[in-house]
Amino acid sequence: xxxxxxxxxxxxxxxxxxxxxxxxxxxxxxxxxxWYQQKPGEAPKLLIHDASNLETGVPSRFSGSGSGTxxxxxxxxxQPEDIATYYCQHYDNLSVTFGGxxxxxx
Amino acid sequence: QVQMVQSGAxxxxxxxxxxxxxxxxxxxxxxxxxxxxxxxxxxxxxWLGWISTYSGDTNYAQKFQGxxxxxTDTSTTTVYMELRSxxxxxxxxxxxxxxxxxxxxxxxxxxxxxVVTVSS
Numbered sequence: 001x002x003x004x005x006x007x008x009x010x011x012x013x014x015x016x017x018x019x020x021x022x023x024x025x026x027x028x029x030x031x032x033x034x035w036y037q038q039k040p041g042e043a044p045k046l047l048i049h050d051a052s053n054l055e056t057g058v059p060s061r062f063s064g065s066g067s068g069t070x071x072x073x074x075x076x077x078x079q080p081e082d083i084a085t086y087y088c089q090h091y092d093n094l095s096v097t098f099g100g101x102x103x104x105x106x
Numbered sequence: 107q108v109q110m111v112q113s114g115a116x117x118x119x120x121x122x123x124x125x126x127x128x129x130x131x132x133x134x135x136x137x138x139x140x141x142x143x144x145x146x147x148x149x150x151x152x153w154l155g156w157i158s159t160y161s162g163d164t165n166y167a168q169k170f171q172g173x174x175x176x177x178t179d180t181s182t183t184t185v186y187m188e189l190r191s192x193x194x195x196x197x198x199x200x201x202x203x204x205x206x207x208x209x210x211x212x213x214x215x216x217x218x219x220x221v222v223t224v225s226s
Contacts, residue, residue: 001168034212036151043201043216044143044151050212087151091211094165096141096153 002026006088006099013104019075021102023066023088031067034089037082038101044087048073078104108132110140110202110217117223118192125188126220128202135183136160138205141213142176142187144198154200156211157185192224 003026013019023033031051036044046055048064051071061076075082083106088099113127128140142154155166157176164176175188185202199219206214 032211036213038151043203043219044213045216046206046212046214049206049210055206055214089151089211089213095167096143096156096211096213098143098151098153101150 001095002029002090002092002097004088004090004097004099006102008102009100010103010105012106013078014106015078015080017078019078019082019104021073021086021088023071023073023099025069025071025090028068029090029092032091033064033066033071034091035062035064035073036087036089037084038087039084047086075104080106108204108215110204110215112200112202112217112220115221115223117225119226120193120224122192122224123188123190124192124222125186126200126202126222127184127186128217129182129184130159130204131183133204136180138208140178140185140205141203141211142174143201143203143213145201145219146195146198149198152198154187154189159185189222192222194224194226196222197224198222 005024033051035048038044052064063074085101085103090097109131111129136159141156157164177186202217203213204215206212
């Protein structure tokens with residue numbers, strides 16, 4: 001099974017900071033990698049699909065990059081409403097695997 | 107608009123079973139597969155499996171093989187997830203989630219979640 005290692009598990013930042021989260025796959029997964037945002041008490045929200053494609057309506061301060069085994073999720077200028085937990089997720093035709101999550105706090 | 111509406115909270119004793127429903131609306135039901143994902147208190151997201159609403163084919167996470175069954179009812183546009191032999195560590199919020207794009211694991215539409223509590 002493919003393992004997804006996400007880091008850091010938590011981070012503290014200030015408004016306006018650039019925030020970077022990484023996700024590493026245990027083997028080559030091409031670009032089959034999504035990013036989600038989850039706020040307390042809510043269902044996850046898809047932000048980026050297939051490594052770098054921003055979902056419609058998602059602010060452009062969010063971005064994703066990478067392919068193969070190493071992926072990066074970036075918030076270019078952290079806003080108060082971005083406080084949440086972020087998950088990477090790999091999918092293929094047989095299964096879905098989530099990273100462990102990164103809690104972003106002030 | 108796409109909506110995924112799940113059944114209400116459940117409480118079960120260890121060893122029992124639970125069946126959670128997820129009613130889909132706002133799109134052509136059999137065009138997109140649906141996954142089930144759970145989240146234990148204070149923990150991350152865990153995928154249980156996927157069902158094709160077109161054929162009824164399923165893929166289950168290895169961890170849940172033999173203990174989970176996912177079914178679909180096209181007449182009511184509802185999918186079901188049954189988990190058997192429940193243990194206290196099955197206590198979690200269970201979500202159904204629809205693919206955003208066909209043949210994709212990008213989960214773009216989520217239900218509100220169903221709290222399942224397993225306690226003696």
